[in-house]
Amino acid sequence: MLEALKPYKEKLPKKILAELEEKLEKISSQTRQKKIIEAVYEQYNNAKVEAGESVGLVSAESIGEPGTQMTLNTFHFAGVSEMNVTVGLPRIIEILDGRVNPKTPMMEIYLNKPFNKGEDIKKLALAIKETKLVDVTKEFQVNIVESVIEIVLDKEKMKELAITDNTVIKGLTKNLKGFAIKHKGNVIMLKYRGKEEAINEIYKAKEAIKTVFVKGIKGIKQVLPVKRGEEFIIVTAGSNFKDILELEEVDETRTVTNNIDEVGSVLGIEAARQTIINEVNKVIENQGLNVDSRHVMLVADTMCVAGELKGITRYGVVNEKASVLARASFETPIKHIINAALVGEVDYLTSVVENVMLNQPVPVGTGLPGLVTKIK
Numbered sequence: 616m617l618e619a620l621k622p623y624k625e626k627l628p629k630k631i632l633a634e635l636e637e638k639l640e641k642i643s644s645q646t647r648q649k650k651i652i653e654a655v656y657e658q659y660n661n662a663k664v665e666a667g668e669s670v671g672l673v674s675a676e677s678i679g680e681p682g683t684q685m686t687l688n689t690f691h692f693a694g695v696s697e698m699n700v701t702v703g704l705p706r707i708i709e710i711l712d713g714r715v716n717p718k719t720p721m722m723e724i725y726l727n728k729p730f731n732k733g734e735d736i737k738k739l740a741l742a743i744k745e746t747k748l749v750d751v752t753k754e755f756q757v758n759i760v761e762s763v764i765e766i767v768l769d770k771e772k773m774k775e776l777a778i779t780d781n782t783v784i785k786g787l788t789k790n791l792k793g794f795a796i797k798h799k800g801n802v803i804m805l806k807y808r809g810k811e812e813a814i815n816e817i818y819k820a821k822e823a824i825k826t827v828f829v830k831g832i833k834g835i836k837q838v839l840p841v842k843r844g845e846e847f848i849i850v851t852a853g854s855n856f857k858d859i860l861e862l863e864e865v866d867e868t869r870t871v872t873n874n875i876d877e878v879g880s881v882l883g884i885e886a887a888r889q890t891i892i893n894e895v896n897k898v899i900e901n902q903g904l905n906v907d908s909r910h911v912m913l914v915a916d917t918m919c920v921a922g923e924l925k926g927i928t929r930y931g932v933v934n935e936k937a938s939v940l941a942r943a944s945f946e947t948p949i950k951h952i953i954n955a956a957l958v959g960e961v962d963y964l965t966s967v968v969e970n971v972m973l974n975q976p977v978p979v980g981t982g983l984p985g986l987v988t989k990i991k
Contacts (some may be wrong), residue, residue, distance in 0.1 A: 619648045627659060667983030669967060674910035677897075681904040682707060698837050698852045706898050708890035710891060713918060713926025715876045720834075720854035725869040731846040739864055740838040740849050741776055741833065742775045748786065749825040751778055757821055759814055762807035764794075764821050770801055778830050786829045794820065856881050879924045887924050891915040938962050 616624070617636055625633070635655060640646050651788040664670055685704040701709060701719045709717050724743070730736055751772045756765040768783065780798060787796055787803070794805040805824070807817055833856035841850050856877040860867045872878060873894055879887030895911045917932055918925055925931035936942050939955040939962045955962075964970055967977045976982035 617648070619645060619652055623652060623656060627656065631655065631659065659801045667979050668976075669979035670913060672967065672979075674913045677906055680708075680912065681899065681902070681906055685898075685902050685905065698839060698850075702898060702901060707895060710894050710898075711914065711918075711927050712930070713875070713924050713931055717874055719852065720872065720874045722835075722849075722851040722854050722856070722859060722872045723870065724849040724851065724859060725866040726841050726846075726848065726864055727866050731848070731866070733840075733842075733847045736840045736847050736849070737904045738777075740840050743835055743849065743851070743862075744838045744861070745831040745833055745835045745853070746776055746778065746829045747781065747825065748829055751776065751783065751829065755821055755825070757817060759817070762817055764807075764817060764824070766803040766805070766824070768803065776830065783829055786827050787824065788826045789822065791824065800846040835859075873966040876924060884919050884922055884924070887921040888915045891918060891929065910948075936966075938964070938966055938969045940964075940972050941966055944968050944972060 616632075617639055619639070620632060620636060627635075635652065639651065642648055654689045682704060685707070686702070699719050700721060701717065705718070715722060724729070726736070726739070730739055748766070749941070751769050753767040756767070757763075758765065768780070771777070773783075780803075783803065784796060784798060787794075787805070791805065794807055797804040797806065805820070807820070832855050834838055835851050836851045836853035839850045839857045840847055852875045854872045854877060856870075856872045856874065857880075859865055859870060860881065871890075871893075873890075875887050875894065878890045892908065892911050892915050895914070896906075896908060899906050899911075914927070918927065921935065925935070927933065929942075933942060933945045939951055939960055943951040954960075960968060964973065964975070965978065967979060970977045970982075
């Protein structure tokens with residue numbers, strides 16, 4: 616460790632010390648080094664929160680106030696159907712509610728060489744896209760007399776997506792029960808093995824086979840190769856984080872999804888926390904607003920502190936509160952009060968909400984000394 620940093624070993628966090636050491640190595644003047652360290656130490660102390668500061672309320676106000684100025688629109692990718700992105704307030708609500716299925720799941724897939732230079736990128740994008748039987752079919756015909764469904768394949772589309780007849784037959788065999796499959800030219804015939812008069816079943820089967828999975832990665836509805844700076848990436852509508860990361864062509868260290876629940880289940884709770892911070896900051900910046908990242912970090916910590924992702928809803932974080940009155944103040948008050956009365960729950964009034972409800976000083980700011988010293 617640098618000589619000038621030693622007096623600050625216990626006063627500054629390790630991360631700041633490490634960053635300072637890296638930067639100060641390039642500066643030879645000891646006086647200048649000392650000045651920089653003192654300035655950093657002063658900034659660090661100024662950034663600290665006062666004891667008794669109601670950080671939760673400040674964060675809630677700091678996110679809620681700009682939230683009222685947000686737009687409610689959906690951003691649309693030009694030229695590609697089904698490629699919409701939820702932005703603005705609806706996206707913030709979606710993130711903070713901890714929803715398992717976002718309205719417009721998306722991925723940004725970063726690629727390894729040579730794909731990130733644009734080589735075969737269209738081919739790779741089409742290989743990733745989920746292809747259903749309806750995407751490679753010209754028409755579906757039903758012969759009621761013989762109880763047969765005829766599927767007329769679109770050979771051009773199949774060639775473009777590198778799909779063979781065998782791939783289609785394999786998909787049908789896997790998903791269809793009670794049908795015999797015959798193949799002739801570009802037509803696949805499905806003969807119903809059940810009773811002749813079950814016309815209803817045949818029509819149901821016809822609708823069901825349209826959605827039979829043929830090729831690609833499930834959940835990836837649309838793909839769009841895009842140039843970002845010096846490299847190409849693939850933006851998708853739909854998300855399947857686990858399966859995408861298993862592909863050799865994909866750079867798993869940078870690939871991201873906006874589905875926080877998926878990130879949590881694949882990479883763990885720390886990654887989910889970071890995704891919440893990134894996604895909220897992205898929405899706020901896109902709206903041209905400015906919110907200190909520490910407020911967002913506090914919200915992310917609250918959602919992830921239990922080791923699993925919990926939304927700020929009556930079923931998530933609010934349900935975990937120790938105070939009955941705090942839980943009742945959010946939603947469904949009668950239910951909370953009756954349940955607490957049934958088990959004889961005690962409320963120690965340690966937080967803000969419950970003291971406001973009872974018209975007492977709140978234990979923050981000037982109300983805090985009660986925590987330090989017993990007031991007569």
